[in-house]
Amino acid sequence: xxxxxxxxxxxxxxxxxxxxxxxxxxxxxxxxxxxxxxxxxxxxxxxxxxxxxxxxxxxxxxxxxxxxxxxxxxxxxxxxxxxxxxxxxxxxxxxxxxxxxxxxxxxxxxxxxxxxxxxxxxxxxxxxxxxxxxxxxxxxxxxxxxxxxxxxxxxxxxxxxxxxxxxxxxxxxxxxxxxxxxxxxxxxxxxxxxxxxxxxxxxxxxxxxxxxxxxxxxxxxxxxxxxxxxxxxxxxxxxxxxxxxxxxxxxxxxxxxxxxxxxxxxxxxxxxxxxxxxxxxxxxxxxxxxxxxxxxxxxxxxxxxxxxxxxxxxxxxxxxxxxxxxxxxxx
Numbered sequence: 001x002x003x004x005x006x007x008x009x010x011x012x013x014x015x016x017x018x019x020x021x022x023x024x025x026x027x028x029x030x031x032x033x034x035x036x037x038x039x040x041x042x043x044x045x046x047x048x049x050x051x052x053x054x055x056x057x058x059x060x061x062x063x064x065x066x067x068x069x070x071x072x073x074x075x076x077x078x079x080x081x082x083x084x085x086x087x088x089x090x091x092x093x094x095x096x097x098x099x100x101x102x103x104x105x106x107x108x109x110x111x112x113x114x115x116x117x118x119x120x121x122x123x124x125x126x127x128x129x130x131x132x133x134x135x136x137x138x139x140x141x142x143x144x145x146x147x148x149x150x151x152x153x154x155x156x157x158x159x160x161x162x163x164x165x166x167x168x169x170x171x172x173x174x175x176x177x178x179x180x181x182x183x184x185x186x187x188x189x190x191x192x193x194x195x196x197x198x199x200x201x202x203x204x205x206x207x208x209x210x211x212x213x214x215x216x217x218x219x220x221x222x223x224x225x226x227x228x229x230x231x232x233x234x235x236x237x238x239x240x241x242x243x244x245x246x247x248x249x250x251x252x253x254x255x256x257x258x259x260x261x262x263x264x265x266x267x268x269x270x271x272x273x274x275x276x277x278x279x280x281x282x283x284x285x286x287x288x289x290x291x292x293x294x295x296x297x298x299x300x301x302x303x304x305x306x307x308x309x310x311x312x313x314x315x316x317x318x319x320x321x322x323x324x325x326x327x328x329x330x331x
Contacts, residue, residue: 026072026113027138029300030173030203033235035292036327037300039115039205040065040320041074041239044102047095054097058106064317065110069324073110074205074302075099077117077145100131103140113139115175115205120161121147121154128156132169141173143205162199170200178204178236180211181258183218190222194229203235205302211258212284216291223297235298238288240281241305242319243267244274244312251306278315285323289330301327 023029029037045057065073078096099116107114116135120128135142144165146158156164165174176196183189193204209215219236226233243249243259249267253259259267263280270276285301292299301323305316 023071025138027141027173029071030141030175030235033232033298035235035298035300036331037071037235037237038069038320038324038327039072039074039237039300039302040068040070040316041076041302041304043076043078044096044099047097049097054102054106058102058109062107062109064313068317068320070112070320071300072113072115072141073107074115074143074304075103075117076304077119077122079119079122079145100135113141115141115143117143117145118161119145120156120158124155125160125164128161129164129168132165132172135169135172137169137171137173141175143175143177144201145177159199166200173203174201175203175205175237176201177207178218178222179207179256180209180215180218181207181256183221184211184214184258189218190225193222194225194231197231197234201234203237205237206239208239208241208252208255208257208304208306209284209288210252210263210280211260212287214258215288219292219297219299220295223295233297235300236292237300237302238285239302239304240285240319240323241303242274242281242312242315243277244307244309244315246273248307248309248312249273255306274312274315278319281319282322282326285326289326293330 023036024032024034026037028034042061045054049057077099100118103110103114103116118128118131123131142165144158144161147154162174165172176193178193179189182192196204206215215238222236223233241252243252246268249259249264266276266280267273288299303316303320303323305313307313
């Protein structure tokens with residue numbers, strides 16, 4: 001059975017004596033801008049799956065993640081993004097069940113907090129408001145995501161979703177996405193983050209990070225922009241993902257993830273691209289831990305697998321376990 005959020009394993013203390021490594025619940029860590037939170041992200045089962053298949057996915061997910069010392073689980077909300085990128089999608093788009101439904105109806109054995117993504121354009125105001133009203137703020141946080149392009153027809157716009165949340169559930173912890181590639185392209189992602197923060201967002205979760213140098217520039221600009229405005233910087237949760245095949249690499253790039261050319265070459269020519277990317281993710285995590293601590297920016301990590309291949313999922317689980325050890329060592 002998974003641990004409660006406050007229940008964490010014993011780690012060596014001074015002189016090797018075991019002392020509890022206690023962290024506050026995720027809600028507190030986000031509200032008080034702590035560093036060191038660790039999340040793991042999954043995509044809900046496809047909408048066409050049978051009830052038995054959905055239950056099996058939930059059972060396997062809980063069993064796989066229970067041994068990890070996570071602060072929470074992220075449930076993505078998948079939308080068709082062909083309007084953003086008309087190129088052929090390396091993995092076909094398959095509609096998935098509502099992450100809030102997957103959590104409420106199938107993840108009954110998951111005792112820790114859950115961060116539920118909401119692609120708000122998919123939901124009419126009444127449906128989004130119903131979810132906001134029913135969310136257990138001690139166990140559930142949200143991330144609002146806007147339309148993938150300005151041409152997309154939507155039910156609820158991002159600005160309106162923020163208005164609903166402020167009116168109906170201002171106590172619900174709410175986050176937003178941060179995208180390094182948008183910063184590299186337009187130079188204003190840190191200003192977008194500030195606007196979302198002023199709209200009520202209390203934390204950020206990034207797109208998958210492979211371009212560490214550009215991400216450090218984004219984080220630095222965000223921190224100093226906060227200081228210029230007299231704002232307290234909010235936690236930035238940095239997403240890591242392994243890449244075990246050229247098809248996974250192509251999918252990451254289709255999603256908009258910028259993979260530096262030298263790393264793309266390394267993955268394309270490696271005998272074992274999964275090990276190559278795993279080691280690079282660890283190196284990226286170490287560099288970002290050092291940078292964020294020196295900068296004074298509250299941060300954490302989110303680990304995901306964009307592939308459904310078991311070998312890549314298993315590597316992501318091991319990556320999360322290793323990142324937890326790195327975060328604990330840096331405390």
